[in-house]
Each structure stands twice: as C-alpha cells, then as structure tokens.
Amino acid sequence: MDRGQLIETMQGILGPQGVIHEHEELRTYECDGLMNYRVIPDLVVLPETAEQVQRIVQTCYDEGIPFVARGSGTGLSGGALPVESGVLIVLSRMRRILEVDVENQRIVVEPGVINVWVSQEVADEGYYYAPDPASQIVSSIGGNLAENSGGVHCLKYGFTTNHVMGAEVVLPDGSVVHIGGGKSPDAPGYELLGAFVGSEGTLGIATKITLRLVRKPEAVRTLLAAFKDTEEAGGAVSGIIGAGIVPAAIEMMDALTIEAVERQVSPGFPDAGAILIVELDGPEAEVASQFDHVIEVCQMNEASEIRVAEDDEERALFWKGRKAAFGAMGSISNDYYVQDGVVPRTELGTVLKKISDLSNDYGLRVANVFHAGDGNLHPLVLYDNDAPGEAEKAEKLAGDIVFTCLEHGGSLTGEHGIGEDKKKYMPKMFTTDDMNVMQLLRCAFDPHQICNPGKIFPTPRLCGERPGPFHMHPVQKAGLAENF
Amino acid sequence: MQTKNAVLEDLQGIVGKENLREATPEDAIDGVEPSLVVEPGSVEEISAVMKLARGEGLAVSLRGGGTKTYLGAPPRSLDLILSTARMDGIIEHVPGDQIVRTQSGVRLAALQEKLAEANQMLGIDPPEEGATIGGVVAANSSGPRRYRYGTVRDLIIGITVVLADGTVAKAGGKVVKNVAGYDLSKLFTGSLGTLGVIADANFRLHPRPESARTVAVEVETPQAARDAAQAIVHSQVEATAVELHWSDEAKLISVLLESIPGGIEAKEERASFLLEEFGEVRTLGDGEVENLEPLSTVSADEVEIKIGAPPTELATVLDSVLDAAKRRDLTARMTGHAGTGVTYAVLSGEEGALAEVVDEVREIRTRNGGSAVVRRAPTSFKKRVDVWGPAGDYLGLTRRVKEKFDPGYTMNPGRFIGGI
Numbered sequence A: 001m002d003r004g005q006l007i008e009t010m011q012g013i014l015g016p017q018g019v020i021h022e023h024e025e026l027r028t029y030e031c032d033g034l035m036n037y038r039v040i041p042d043l044v045v046l047p048e049t050a051e052q053v054q055r056i057v058q059t060c061y062d063e064g065i066p067f068v069a070r071g072s073g074t075g076l077s078g079g080a081l082p083v084e085s086g087v088l089i090v091l092s093r094m095r096r097i098l099e100v101d102v103e104n105q106r107i108v109v110e111p112g113v114i115n116v117w118v119s120q121e122v123a124d125e126g127y128y129y130a131p132d133p134a135s136q137i138v139s140s141i142g143g144n145l146a147e148n149s150g151g152v153h154c155l156k157y158g159f160t161t162n163h164v165m166g167a168e169v170v171l172p173d174g175s176v177v178h179i180g181g182g183k184s185p186d187a188p189g190y191e192l193l194g195a196f197v198g199s200e201g202t203l204g205i206a207t208k209i210t211l212r213l214v215r216k217p218e219a220v221r222t223l224l225a226a227f228k229d230t231e232e233a234g235g236a237v238s239g240i241i242g243a244g245i246v247p248a249a250i251e252m253m254d255a256l257t258i259e260a261v262e263r264q265v266s267p268g269f270p271d272a273g274a275i276l277i278v279e280l281d282g283p284e285a286e287v288a289s290q291f292d293h294v295i296e297v298c299q300m301n302e303a304s305e306i307r308v309a310e311d312d313e314e315r316a317l318f319w320k321g322r323k324a325a326f327g328a329m330g331s332i333s334n335d336y337y338v339q340d341g342v343v344p345r346t347e348l349g350t351v352l353k354k355i356s357d358l359s360n361d362y363g364l365r366v367a368n369v370f371h372a373g374d375g376n377l378h379p380l381v382l383y384d385n386d387a388p389g390e391a392e393k394a395e396k397l398a399g400d401i402v403f404t405c406l407e408h409g410g411s412l413t414g415e416h417g418i419g420e421d422k423k424k425y426m427p428k429m430f431t432t433d434d435m436n437v438m439q440l441l442r443c444a445f446d447p448h449q450i451c452n453p454g455k456i457f458p459t460p461r462l463c464g465e466r467p468g469p470f471h472m473h474p475v476q477k478a479g480l481a482e483n484f
Numbered sequence B: 001m002q003t004k005n006a007v008l009e010d011l012q013g014i015v016g017k018e019n020l021r022e023a024t025p026e027d028a029i030d031g032v033e034p035s036l037v038v039e040p041g042s043v044e045e046i047s048a049v050m051k052l053a054r055g056e057g058l059a060v061s062l063r064g065g066g067t068k069t070y071l072g073a074p075p076r077s078l079d080l081i082l083s084t085a086r087m088d089g090i091i092e093h094v095p096g097d098q099i100v101r102t103q104s105g106v107r108l109a110a111l112q113e114k115l116a117e118a119n120q121m122l123g124i125d126p127p128e129e130g131a132t133i134g135g136v137v138a139a140n141s142s143g144p145r146r147y148r149y150g151t152v153r154d155l156i157i158g159i160t161v162v163l164a165d166g167t168v169a170k171a172g173g174k175v176v177k178n179v180a181g182y183d184l185s186k187l188f189t190g191s192l193g194t195l196g197v198i199a200d201a202n203f204r205l206h207p208r209p210e211s212a213r214t215v216a217v218e219v220e221t222p223q224a225a226r227d228a229a230q231a232i233v234h235s236q237v238e239a240t241a242v243e244l245h246w247s248d249e250a251k252l253i254s255v256l257l258e259s260i261p262g263g264i265e266a267k268e269e270r271a272s273f274l275l276e277e278f279g280e281v282r283t284l285g286d287g288e289v290e291n292l293e294p295l296s297t298v299s300a301d302e303v304e305i306k307i308g309a310p311p312t313e314l315a316t317v318l319d320s321v322l323d324a325a326k327r328r329d330l331t332a333r334m335t336g337h338a339g340t341g342v343t344y345a346v347l348s349g350e351e352g353a354l355a356e357v358v359d360e361v362r363e364i365r366t367r368n369g370g371s372a373v374v375r376r377a378p379t380s381f382k383k384r385v386d387v388w389g390p391a392g393d394y395l396g397l398t399r400r401v402k403e404k405f406d407p408g409y410t411m412n413p414g415r416f417i418g419g420i
C-alpha cells in the first residue's frame, strides 16, 4: 500500500477530518514534551471511537506499518515521538466519560480524558482520582496509564498502576482484549494489566480504562517548612517517615527552585535554602495528632519557619508553587532539561551532595525539586542552547546525575519513563538477559514490533518472526490460526 | 533423554546428594506423583536445575511452603518438584527506605517477625500458616488487609526470576517508585509457577499500626451484610479491613480499624455508629477475631470457591450461593473481603450437586461481572469441573505470554487457566 492508498483507507475509516497528511500540519506532532527529539510522522490519524482505533491498527498490522499512540503529548521521555514512515494515532478526540459507578468506586473513561476531569466528575459525591501528576490539567489518562505516572500524593495512595483496574486494549495485531477485573477483583489468569500499565505505549492502545475512585479524606492539613539547606530538610523527611507516619505528600524544593517559582507565580514562599511541603490526610483525630508530630520533627531539624495552611486557598497556593516548578525554570534560564531519577530515601543526602558537586564540575546550575517521600528526584539542569556546546554538556551532566542515582541503588526513572531518551542508559541498570526477558513480553503482545517500535530498549529483540512489512499467511488471515 | 539414574546423578552434581531425594506419595499433586524432589540453594543452582530439566523434557512444579499445592487443575504431567526451602535468606531490610529484599523460600511469618523488630510490616496477610514469599507471590495470596494495603501486585517492587531454560533475569529494583523497563514483578504475581521460578522478591513496607480494634455488626440478611459493608466503604473512617463471615453460628460484618493510640477511639466510635443501623454492634476480643477464620479449616471432601464480584453485588453473591446450595441440600459457609468484592464459599455434599452449584454461580457472574474459581476440591471434582472457569477474550494473549516465557511447557503444565 503506498502513501496515497493509506491516506484513502484511513479517510475511509475516519472521514477526511480525521486524517492529517499535509507536511506543515504534521509538524505539530513532531515531538512530545521533550523537544530535543523530533520526527515528522507519515500520517496523523484522530479516531473518535474504539472501533476506529481497532480498524486503524488492523490496517497497520496487515500492511506492516509501524504506529505510535499519542495522548496529550506532554510526556518527558519521547514516548510519543513518532516513527518515520509510521502512523501517529492521536487519542485526544476520545474524551468521553463512559460510566460513573461511585457505589463500586469505579469510573470508566476513554483514553483522551484529561486527568483532572476525573476528579471533577465525582467531586460532588465526595470522591476523587488520586494520582495527580503536575501535568494533570493537560495530560491524558491514556498517557498516564502508559507512563504509570506519579504525582505528589502517590506516597500514601500509590501510583497510576495502583489505580487502573481494567482496560480495553487494541493489541498490535488488531484484536481487542479486556484485561484486569474492572469492577471485580482478581480476574483469573496472568496479571496482564499490571504488565501493560507503564509499558510506554509499546504493547497496544488502551481504548477504555476503568479507574479506582478514592473517598475524599475527612481532614487535610498542610504545612510548609523552611530550612537552611536540603540536608536539614532531608533530616526532617527521615524523621517523619521514621516516626511511622505516611503523609499524603512530602515535597522538597531547593533555593534555586524557590527563586524560579517566586518569579513565575509568586506564592510568597520564604527565602530559604530548602522548603518542604508536607500534607497529611485521613480521619480528623489521627491527622491532628500526627500533624503536631510533624511540626515537632521540623522544629527539631531547625526549621526557620513553619507555615500551616489556614484554609483550602492557602493550601492551593502552596501546591501552585510546587506544581509550577518545572515551567518556572524558564524565568531563570533560557533552557532546561528535566531529569527524573530515584534513590533510596536514605541516600538522598549523599546523592544531593554529589549532584551539587557535579553541578560545580560542569559549571551548570541544577535546581532540585522532588518527591522526597519516595526518593524521586527531579534535578533540573539549566543551560543556554545558544551557548556553543552547552546543550551537550547539560545532557552529559543529566546523565551523570542519573548514574549517581543508580550507583546508590536507585532507578533511571521514577515516573517520566525510558521512552526514546533513556533507552541508551538501560544497560546500566539491566543486564542483557534482563532486557531480553522483558522483551519476551513485547514479543507476546507485538510479535512484529510495529507498536511504538524502538522505544525503551536499546536493541530490539527479534521475536522469531519476520520483522518489518510482511505478508500474512492465508490461514492466519482467515482467523484460523493465531500468530505463529 | 537420559535414564532416571543419569538425571539423578546430574542433579546431585548440581545441588549435592543431601538436597535431592526420591519423591514419596506425600509429594503427589492431585494424585500425580513426581519422581524427584530437589532443593537448590542458590539462584545459580536453580538455573542449572531448570536447564537440565528443560533439556530432559521433565515437567517441573515449584514448592514453597506447600500450603497451596491445591490451587489449579491437576497437573498434565509431573516429574520434578523444585522446592525453595533452602532459599530462605532475607537479603536486605532497610527500615529507613521501608523496603525489604528477600529470597523466595523465606516464610512470610518469619519475615513479618523480622520486620516487626523495626516496627514495620509487609501489608499482606493470607490465612495460610507456613506460606513462603515465593508461594504468596505466585499464588497472589491475600487477606483482610488487602482493603487498605492492596495485594501483592501493589506492594512488590522488584523480582529475580529463573526461566525454564535457566535464564536469570531481574526487573524493578529496591526503590518504591520506579518505571524503568517492563514490570515483570506484576506479571509473575499470580502466575502459579507457570512462567518461571521466583528466586527473590522485593517489597515496599508499611509502618506497623500502633493500635487496632475490630468492630463487628451482627446481620440477618445478605442485603444487610452488603449495606453494612458499603456504609464503611463510603465513609471516611479509613478502615483496614471490611470482612464478611457467614455461617450457621455467626453472620457478621467485621471491620478492622488501625490507628495511633490517639486516633483509634474516634475510629471505633465512628465505625460503630455507622454499623448500628444494621444490627447489634460490638468490639471483638482478640480470641473472637481469630475464631472468625473458617477457611483455614477446609476438609478434604469440601469444595472451596473464590468469587470475585463488584462489592455492591455482595448480597447477590451470597444469595446465589446459599440458594443454589439449599436447593440441593448442600451446606455452605462463606467468608470474604466484603470491601473489595472477594467472597469465599465452602460447600460440602454430593459431588454432582456441588458441580451444579459452581456452574450456576459462574453463569450469574458471567452475566453480572466477575469470576468464580475453584480453589480447594477433591481431585475427582477437579477432573469434572474446570477449576478456572471461562477465561475472557485475553486467553489467546495469555497463551502467547506463556509460550514466550516457557515454550516447552516445562513449568507446572496443565494447571493454569485454559490448560496452560
């Protein structure tokens, strides 16, 4: 099938409005939130129903054409980066909330639904959707699922994977499966849903997603504490966790981040070496007692100032400052790279020190803002793209930071994913055998490697089938046999 | 293929004479007797044993504590039992990071004891005594606390596995947050030894609650049981468990509450208040709570079914089982995790009638969502009734996963869903 025929076929499925093929328009989709990788796709399609997604994928499978799913395109690892001569399947027109079942604490949505809409939909009933990435006002549930996104409240409530209960998935061969129990627990068979969530769009396209709804807590209390430096703030974090308290959130920001945030959204944060935002929620009596304990721990760690949010408005202001952190970097630097690494919480102090040393060695500033409770760091490497060689230097520094995380028992990524960006680093964390075994899963889902190919793994593994364009065996085509 | 003696010698060469023995009738699974039982002591030994077994075309079943060998269909074939008994080391417990790494043969109870020294726990509490970590992961065992802490899939953060061909691979890590690579820890959860050997596993831990109370309400009807459970679920009490107990002696919804000393009273009061509407409420003593676990005692001729359904269906689930049993003069007692929609039914009586009940319950679940899986049953019953019931449209994919990980069907053949 040549390009013209493909366009015609897709228009047949979607109507002319659902297919983008003009070069200039295609450029809109050349990258996701990570702008240093760009590829112009052959074709962009905009399905509105699951059935259309199925037909698109079926066509791609039959013709051996690679495809990539895209939600809102806010990913930070190049996961939705198109592949050349491939089709980009944009799910942002699939935005219906299909079913609300508060009684069973479930909601069923299409993949293009924006994260925050879910909470808005059930707010009046006293419920919300717990995973809250900072991008929640734009990122899609499908993208969240694919990246297993985290958020500031995941310390107590878990990540996306703990809240996706079922999915309808169009597999790369065009067949449709329903995995996970949805409203019912413990569906018999393998835990396919757990393997699918976080697979970065490489195992199929989710067309319908069942999420868990969480009851709003009786009480919420939030404080902001200022410290001399990140080390003292880190001491407070250890003290809180060590006391057996599981806060809803503990976030840390260093001096550089505070400066940037102040310039951008002026939340009126104190001038300090480091700030912690700690939030507790749950039953009133429990929260009240533990909150006092948190204040004590902060005082013991020499907090220079402790502000307790008096009302929802002040709480929102604290969070506004935190959630604006990435974007705010634009106010103190021309360009910045968002790193995402994880260290065991007990290694935070040592690793932060090393990051600061690296920053000095490279002569580039690094701002730190992170989910301190689970050791998920977001060092922001500041640089100037116009200064010759600085972009390369920044990339190298960012790499060294994440290697430091690995040396201390951590991970290459806590929530942004491997995608295109970090696949070259995978061998630093996993052996060839580890990666080959992971790819067995890939081969089971996508034997011809047409679904978001080339992501996550540095060297794709052949699945024992012919790669690339292929012709289907007549028996297979007639539905008489599964893939060989 | 070599003779049995040659295989025996090779295995001895790998694990040492003292860690290999001829099987006895007690080692049989659903009447199928293996020839040998091998106890490797390291990942390397597991790998060598598997490679040998695969090469020889032996069928291998894994055994941890041996507390759940009853799960699954009768094996299609069985030659070798690989026991993880010697893989019993806790590799690393870092209280400050709230994580633990452990070998798969460690007993859950021993692990909990060790963690308790640092006032921590793994939030998994299956009723079986003597279960090992590997078995708990492979069987996806859960208990009442799943309402608050989730199940194995929610707490496991890393894994090392050995495939049938001897390949050793790990996934995840030892940090609670991590999205690098595919999450094989979850894939192996509940895989019942059909994908590979779980050599070790890493978990996220929780602080041990400082104080606990169990409040229970006596209910008369399935509808009241459902409504009582729903009242707690939709409240802001943050209960740890919401449990159903249903037998001739007692019909209760019990609620496990955990908190700090300053918070427990308020929780108890609130939960009691919410439950009052549905019957007589009281706080249970420790002994009473223990007595409420009928499922640890299931006798050899009884049939146990695990039903998964939306939590609001609790009354329908109870009614459907009780009614189907009553019409056939069977006795039934039930228990379950009412907050999460898991119900266990234990039935006894004539086998044909029991099979009809399973069919009937399955038929209702197929219509209203959920599943009904036979857990414990006499072998004769398992041969008559498909223990797994109908699989969804994901069966083909399930089979493809199996065939990538274990193309020779070396691992526990025949026991998993769809004859896998």
Ligand SMILES: Cc1cc2nc3c(=O)[nH]c(=O)nc-3n(C[C@H](O)[C@H](O)[C@H](O)COP(=O)(O)OP(=O)(O)OC[C@H]3O[C@@H](n4cnc5c(N)ncnc54)[C@H](O)[C@@H]3O)c2cc1C
Pocket: A032, A033, A068, A069, A070, A071, A072, A073, A074, A075, A076, A078, A079, A080, A091, A111, A132, A133, A134, A135, A138, A139, A140, A141, A142, A143, A144, A145, A146, A147, A148, A149, A150, A151, A152, A200, A201, A202, A204, A205, A206, A207, A326, A327, A415, A416, A452
């Ligand atoms: C300012 C900012 C703040 C951020 N903060 C956070 C944060 O706090 N926590 C966090 O975890 N991330 C954060 N991110 C990263 C990003 O928002 C998340 O990864 C998000 O989940 C991506 O959603 P998306 O809809 O934009 O997905 P996209 O970027 O469009 O796609 C991401 C991946 O998902 C796949 N995909 C999309 N839809 C589907 C589907 N239906 N089925 C299968 N695969 C699919 C794509 O192929 C791709 O691999 C942030 C990003 C920005 C720009």
